[in-house]
Amino acid sequence: MMGPAHSLSGAAAWLAVGAVAAGLDHPMPWPTVLVGALICAGAALAPDLDHQAATISRAFGPLSRGLCKVVDAIAHATYKATRKAGDPRRAGGHRTLTHTWVWAVLVGGGFSAAAVYGGRWAVLVILFIHMVLAVEGLLWRQARGAHDVLVWLLGATSAWMLADVLDDPGNGKDWLFTQPGQHYLWIGLPIVLGSLVHCLGDALTVSGCPVLWPIPIGRRRWYPIGPPKFMRFRAGSWVEIKVLTPVFFVVGGGCALGALGVLG
Numbered sequence: 001m002m003g004p005a006h007s008l009s010g011a012a013a014w015l016a017v018g019a020v021a022a023g024l025d026h027p028m029p030w031p032t033v034l035v036g037a038l039i040c041a042g043a044a045l046a047p048d049l050d051h052q053a054a055t056i057s058r059a060f061g062p063l064s065r066g067l068c069k070v071v072d073a074i075a076h077a078t079y080k081a082t083r084k085a086g087d088p089r090r091a092g093g094h095r096t097l098t099h100t101w102v103w104a105v106l107v108g109g110g111f112s113a114a115a116v117y118g119g120r121w122a123v124l125v126i127l128f129i130h131m132v133l134a135v136e137g138l139l140w141r142q143a144r145g146a147h148d149v150l151v152w153l154l155g156a157t158s159a160w161m162l163a164d165v166l167d168d169p170g171n172g173k174d175w176l177f178t179q180p181g182q183h184y185l186w187i188g189l190p191i192v193l194g195s196l197v198h199c200l201g202d203a204l205t206v207s208g209c210p211v212l213w214p215i216p217i218g219r220r221r222w223y224p225i226g227p228p229k230f231m232r233f234r235a236g237s238w239v240e241i242k243v244l245t246p247v248f249f250v251v252g253g254g255c256a257l258g259a260l261g262v263l264g
């Protein structure tokens with residue numbers, strides 16, 4: 001899928017978690033609903049860090065372009081080292097390591113640890129990265145027309161304001177993990193979820209997604225999971241733009257009402 005559909009599905013997925021959490025008596029304070037949805041929208045672009053032309057690889061200038069090269073090399077090396085007889089040879093790492101549940105958990109866990117042990121600046125950096133990505137994904141065309149520096153400024157100011165809001169007692173920094181010393185532990189959850197939602201989105205497209213690696217399936221360890229061929233569509237096709245995107249919008253909106261307790 002393309003950026004906007006990935007990001008919107010990420011936001012909708014977090015809002016659905018919010019609705020479920022409200023149903024299970026762990027309602028999120030509204031800043032956790034909002035910030036989590038934005039983080040998840042940003043994180044839903046992140047697995048494409050293995051692709052030079054992807055939004056995330058361009059989003060932070062030379063920094064992300066350099067990181068993209070490193071990630072692609074690691075992903076390709078991992079593919080070559082772990083492929084079984086049934087996995088074809090391939091030239092690069094796109095849609096391999098970063099498109100697995102293992103990567104999602106590692107990245108989410110890493111950011112959670114950074115937030116818990118790194119203090120306010122770590123939280124600000126995590127928010128900044130994901131707010132920039134959320135702007136790039138959700139405001140796709142507008143963000144492409146704008147100068148990178150403007151998007152970074154928007155990311156930085158929103159990160160700063162949102163961190164202040166979350167920091168207020170009862171406003172969400174201790175959602176779900178309430179013990180002292182666990183503040184912001186939840187911040188990895190929308191990051192894991194965003195990565196997985198990205199993989200699901202890619203699985204729906206023609207080439208599938210090896211999300212279950214390293215669990216072997218038949219003669220393959222990088223089996224591209226996906227629905228039956230006739231249900232798949234090309235990235236950027238009318239199904240994605242005219243059907244899925246509006247569906248994500250409506251579902252996300254409904255879940256947001258549930259998450260915020262508006263529906264009772």
Ligand SMILES: [Zn+2]
Nearest residue numbers: 047048099202
């Ligand atoms: Zn992808």
